Amino acid sequence: MRQNPQRRAGLLDAAIEVLAREGSRGLTLRAVDAQAAVPTGTTSNYFANRAQLLVEILHRTRERLVPDPADLAGPLDTEVLLHQLVERMRRERSVHIAMLELRLEATRRPELQAELTRFQGEELQANVDWHLKAGLPGDRQGVVLVYLAMLGLIVDDLTAPGLLEPHPVEDLVKALVDRLLR
16 A cells, blocks of 8 residues: 555545535545546555545545634634635535535445444544533533534525525524524
8 A cells, every 4th residue: 555645645535525525435446546647556556445545535625624723723713614614615515515425425335334434423422522612602412413503504405595594504503503502
């Protein structure tokens, strides 16, 4: 297996784009090669098989979605942080769509479901712990409810944006914070 970290990251980014555009069925090692504009067989030099590629895509999405440290400096405000999350989701649309595809694929692949459950569980726990440690309003259950509500908002914004047109996202986020955390 090759270990050039920049090439690996580039291949994973290409895989995210293929997954977001073509869905799980369109994600092949050759499709990733084509998206990354590398010679045929390059992706298979970095990933033993499609299953490994799927798991590594999962981990790459986290790297791409981590908030900018500048957004976490200074006084913190949950509503502002959630608006930044929506902005990041819209800016990194393909990463979020790829995550949705991974969730769907996990319903058919028990090994991916186990990894996704572990990964998402750790992410959720880290977010709850960070929120509480930062002194933001709300308790553990409130933070989980915000997570679930934001996930629904993100899914609808990505897949059926017209659905939310009568309900401005800014107002929804404010109501969410007010009702669940204060």
